């Protein structure tokens with residue numbers, strides 16, 4: 432494989448920048464662009480030892496810094512690797528990267544180093560995704576979950592389930608091939624029990640995905656209601672800043688205002704919207720259209736009502752609009768500091784004041800419940816939609832295998848178990864297609 436180089440630290444000016452080189456010519460590229468201050472050759476130092484020296488190109492030295500080598504197979508990528516730490520000036524970094532190209536390296540693609548680690552068997556696909564998670568994490572929980580995944584915890588759980596499925600498939604095939612012989616001590620009901628156990632383990636893993644998504648991508652959330660109920664005041668409270676304009680004039684918010692906020696470890700991709708009412712005014716009507724679009728898109732709808740006055744037709748219309756979305760609604764009866772006169776038909780309902788913050792904790796608790804936090808009794812949480820999809824497919828195939836076993840069509844049961852094993856194999860990459868692998872690494876940054 433060619434030798435690649437990239438700047439691994441963020442673009443722009445900084446104290447120090449790191450350039451990574453990986454591939455069979457990494458050592459020669461490093462020797463060409465770096466000369467130890469001691470006058471020795473960098474290969475005379477033990478691998479991993481940081482060496483002080485000078486960076487140079489065809490015109491001579493232009494910076495000083497540190498370099499170190501990791502030799503195959505004992506490196507992150509499994510290949511010979513050099514890491515160069517130069518000063519973090521924009522020109523210096525660019526010059527050093529160009530020098531690496533001059534010395535024989537080619538530019539690394541997005542996620543190239545992690546991709547090579549995967550190809551060289553240093554990490555599984557699930558661990559590669561965990562590296563992505565560590566970089567992308569906005570919440571402590573996402574960080575914690577990614578670290579466990581990097582340690583191979585999810586892979587270990589999946590491996591155990593796979594081993595049990597492989598044994599069951601082998602037993603099923605033994606029954607088909609040698610029906611009259613006592614090839615195994617596992618009865619059909621024991622096979623079914625094994626399949627059910629595997630399915631239950633997978634169901635409990637799949638059940639963590641809702642929370643996994645909430646701590647990583649965030650929940651698309653809309654704050655909706657008629658004008659003047661306190662939607663923007665609530666938006667600002669959730670943001671912790673004066674993000675949206677608040678006035679006592681109905682129809683203050685015109686456009687959709689978005690912000691990502693954290694409720695503990697849960698991310699909300701919030702949209703504050705224009706109050707919904709009949710309006711002939713062009714700008715307001717356009718804003719209201721957008722509000723309705725946001726409601727349709729959202730996974731969580733925070734419907735805000737003014738609890739200090741009786742419901743009007745506009746509130747009733749909103750309730751009708753949300754009729755088929757009730758399981759996504761948390762109703763907020765706002766302005767509780769002015770007394771409360773209303774009740775909503777929504778199961779999840781909070782009485783609060785966005786002004787005095789009274790009742791805000793109860794809203795946060797409802798959000799945590801909505802995100803599935805209460806259902807989590809494991810540290811192994813499925814964050815990746817890809818892994819979730821593979822688990823779901825495995826469950827479907829196990830279900831089919833159970834049906835086939837009950838119907839005494841054991842050959843079909845065997846095929847279904849094999850399909851389940853293959854779906855699970857995608858998680859750590861054993862059976863992943865090239866498209867899946869490309870898709871995963873396309874989300875990484877250059878230099879990782």
Ligand SMILES: Nc1nc2c(ncn2[C@@H]2O[C@H](COP(=O)(O)OP(=O)(O)OP(=O)(O)O)[C@@H](O)[C@H]2O)c(=O)[nH]1
Nearest residue numbers: 658659660661662663664682683684706766785786
């Ligand atoms: N007493 C009281 N007033 C509140 C509360 N929340 C908001 N208000 C007031 O209600 C008025 C409207 O608040 P906004 O947050 O602008 O309401 P909105 O729902 O965003 O209104 P539109 O953007 O016009 O749809 C402002 O005067 C707020 O100060 C509350 O909990 N208690």
Ligand SMILES: [Mg+2]
Nearest residue numbers: 662663683684
């Ligand atoms: Mg508003």
